[in-house]
Amino acid sequence: MEFLLSPREFTMIEHTFHSEEPLVLESGQVLKSYHLAYTTYGLLNPDKSNAIWVVHALTGNSHAAEWWEGLIGDGKFFDPASHFIICVNLLGSSYGSTNPLSVNPDTGQSYFYDFPQLTPRDLAASLEALRIHLHLSQIHTLIGGSLGGQVALEWAVELGKKLKNAVILASTAKTSPWVIGFNEAQRMAIESDPSWGSHTPEAGKKGLETARAIAMLSYRHPGDLKKKQTDTEEKLEDFRAASYLRYQGQKLAKRFNALSYWTLSKTMDSQDLGRNRGGAVAALQCIEARVLAIGVNTDLLFLPEESQFIAENSKRGQYKEITSTAGHDAFLIEFEQLSALLTSFYQE
Ligand SMILES: CC(=O)SCCNC(=O)CCNC(=O)[C@H](O)C(C)(C)COP(=O)(O)OP(=O)(O)OC[C@H]1O[C@@H](n2cnc3c(N)ncnc32)[C@H](O)[C@@H]1OP(=O)(O)O
Numbered sequence: 001m002e003f004l005l006s007p008r009e010f011t012m013i014e015h016t017f018h019s020e021e022p023l024v025l026e027s028g029q030v031l032k033s034y035h036l037a038y039t040t041y042g043l044l045n046p047d048k049s050n051a052i053w054v055v056h057a058l059t060g061n062s063h064a065a066e067w068w069e070g071l072i073g074d075g076k077f078f079d080p081a082s083h084f085i086i087c088v089n090l091l092g093s094s095y096g097s098t099n100p101l102s103v104n105p106d107t108g109q110s111y112f113y114d115f116p117q118l119t120p121r122d123l124a125a126s127l128e129a130l131r132i133h134l135h136l137s138q139i140h141t142l143i144g145g146s147l148g149g150q151v152a153l154e155w156a157v158e159l160g161k162k163l164k165n166a167v168i169l170a171s172t173a174k175t176s177p178w179v180i181g182f183n184e185a186q187r188m189a190i191e192s193d194p195s196w197g198s199h200t201p202e203a204g205k206k207g208l209e210t211a212r213a214i215a216m217l218s219y220r221h222p223g224d225l226k227k228k229q230t231d232t233e234e235k236l237e238d239f240r241a242a243s244y245l246r247y248q249g250q251k252l253a254k255r256f257n258a259l260s261y262w263t264l265s266k267t268m269d270s271q272d273l274g275r276n277r278g279g280a281v282a283a284l285q286c287i288e289a290r291v292l293a294i295g296v297n298t299d300l301l302f303l304p305e306e307s308q309f310i311a312e313n314s315k316r317g318q319y320k321e322i323t324s325t326a327g328h329d330a331f332l333i334e335f336e337q338l339s340a341l342l343t344s345f346y347q348e
């Protein structure tokens with residue numbers, strides 16, 4: 001077969017999975033039908049042993065080779081020339097999968113504020129439905145950071161021996177009150193927007209800018225802002241740190257919507273790997289895969305000790321740490337360290 005595209009273009013393919021099977025949620029609610037947008041890079045080999053499943057973070061999308069370009073791509077650690085890489089836009093997110101702006105089959109109208117609560121375990125169940133649909137009998141590596149790490153952990157428990165390696169970055173087995181507090185402050189900002197409550201895609205957009213500004217302070221570290229945002233000239237106001245946060249808020253509000261953000265922040269809050277499983281340790285003990293938990297030394301949101309807890313309580317777990325001034329977002333930035341940590345993990 002003559003491929004008309006260049007090797008790289010050939011390897012990236014966009015798909016949509018339409019599930020007609022209902023998704024029964026942890027809350028007891030039912031998502032009657034849903035669709036998942038997902039991107040694949042590379043080809044599954046004959047024995048299906050080269051599947052790398054990537055789970056994106058809160059505002060991520062399925063284009064993993066874009067936002068993780070230092071880790072995924074031609075000549076990178078996960079190379080489509082030898083790996084089959086798949087990344088799904090998580091349920092609730094506005095990058096192509098079913099979300100609050102999607103049409104509710106019961107009403108024929110968009111869900112808006114009637115969209116059901118989703119937990120990381122619900123999102124993992126939707127990924128499992130796609131895995132079954134793809135007849136993917138085994139997964140070489142399941143890798144995700146932050147919210148993506150929460151979903152990956154939930155799925156790793158259910159996958160049993162079908163999963164060989166789980167790589168969990170800057171995440172947790174049970175969301176801390178600290179993270180819940182940050183997310184609640186962000187939802188308060190969104191809810192304070194006068195447009196919140198309206199049935200328009202723009203609802204809460206201005207509040208989302210403030211929510212992102214709050215979030216950025218948890219995703220970075222004082223040393224990071226000191227390095228990048230210290231003012232050189234003497235001034236009384238209009239500081240660099242102020243314009244940076246305003247900019248980041250505007251930048252997110254241009255590419256994401258407040259309803260998805262509000263929904264997925266509640267998803268992040270609800271993570272409890274041990275729920276109905278006898279506690280987090282018992283749940284971690286059910287993971288058959290090798291587990292690499294990677295913390296960030298300056299992460300003020302998902303603390304390094306939460307990654308250490310995952311490693312210490314998994315049957316085949318180990319902990320490694322990224323050293324960075326970037327804080328929580330280092331898992332999206334420190335590609336050289338990530339590649340080195342992964343190299344040593346797979347060599348063992
Ligand atoms: C397109 C997508 O991302 S799709 C979704 C997938 N993305 C994800 O999963 C992660 C979402 N992305 C992120 O969290 C962040 O962008 C990261 C962590 C990946 C990258 O962070 P960094 O590269 O450190 O960028 P940083 O946070 O320093 O911001 C740099 C930006 O702020 C701007 N900036 C820096 N300082 C200031 C300032 N004082 N005032 C105004 N703007 C400023 C820069 O010009 C730059 O703008 P640009 O992004 O338009 O080029």
Ligand SMILES: N[C@@H](CCO)C(=O)O
Nearest residue numbers: 057058059060146219
């Ligand atoms: N800053 C990243 C990670 C958050 O955990 C995002 O916006 O998705």
